[in-house]
Amino acid sequence: MARILIAGESWMTTSTHVKGVDEFSVHSYVEGVGPLRDALTASGHEVVHLPAHLVPTDFPGTADALSAYDLVVLSDIGANSIQLAPAVFEHSRPGHDRLAALRDWVESGGALLMIGGYLSFSGFQARAAFRQTPIADVLPVLMLPEDDRVECPAGVRPAVVDAEHPVVHGTGGDWPLLLGYNRVVAKENAQVPVRVGADPLVAVADYGRGRAGAFTSDCSPHWAPPAFCEEWPGYGRLFDGLVRWLVRQ
Structure with missing residues (x-):
């Protein structure tokens, strides 16, 4: 069993309702972590979810704080939310370089997984902005300097190119x-058991004494439709396989 911190996978929405000459706004809070959290807990792992709005204040900033976990998952949460704690952004006081701390923790034996989304890797209009952070050294993929999203409204079929790799073993080929x-480029030392077209979908690699992985699509809608994240038995096996490889179980 691994103890896992998932940062991100939540958002707030605002809609404006116009009725004749009157209008009002409605706000809602949504979490997309459910399929991933449920799959991991069903596999015996312990999951702590840090919603996106709490990341600026509560993301671990030191090796001691990170050592409470075996694996940190960043999912649809941009670099700014991790780097710009309120003391830094609002009060101009030096604080922890939390992405550098995360890099050093992985190099010392920790584990990191980035899952795709509009605020992962480079992301929508490159706003996820991880390419020029310390995490770029850790991930098994190179990030693009521009908007890296590949929208596939008709659907794209992943291709398992190494069915015996422990990350994907037992998920089946279909x-x-x-x-x-998110379009990325695999680093030379990366293992890429699954692709979408010529691009990596699943990539993993060692980093120092630790390990890092990338799943470049979403773990929930919209990129991961219900047929993938709710109905497919391989979903839980895939993410359990990623966890176990990354934390060397």
Whole structure:
């Protein structure tokens, strides 16, 4: 069993309702972590979810704080939310370089997984902005300097190119369609058991004494439709396989 911190996978939405000459705004809070959290807990792992709005204040900033976990998952949460704690951003006081701390923790034996989304890797209009952070050294993939989203509204079929790799073993060769992903380039030392077209979908590699992985599509809608994240038995096996490889179980 691994103890896992998932940062991100939540958002707030605002809608404006116009009725004749009157209008009002409605706000809602949504979490997309459910399929991933449920799959990991069903596999015996312990999951702590840090919603996106709490990341600026509560993301671990030191090796001691990170050592409470075996694996840190960043999912649809941009670099700014991790780097710009309120003391730094609002009060101009020096604080922890939390992405550097995360890099050093992985190098010393920790584990990191980045899952795709509009605020992962480079992301929508490159706003995820991880490419020029310390995490770029850790990930098994190179990030693009521009908007890296590949939208596939008709669906794209993942191709398992190494069915015996422990990350994907037992998931089968016929994966459901995905509706998009972040385009990245595998580093030379990366293992890439699954691709979408010529691009990596699943990539893993050692980093120092630790390990890092990338799943370049989403773990929940919209890029991961219900057929992938709710109905496919391989979903839980895939993410359990990633966890176990990354934390060397």
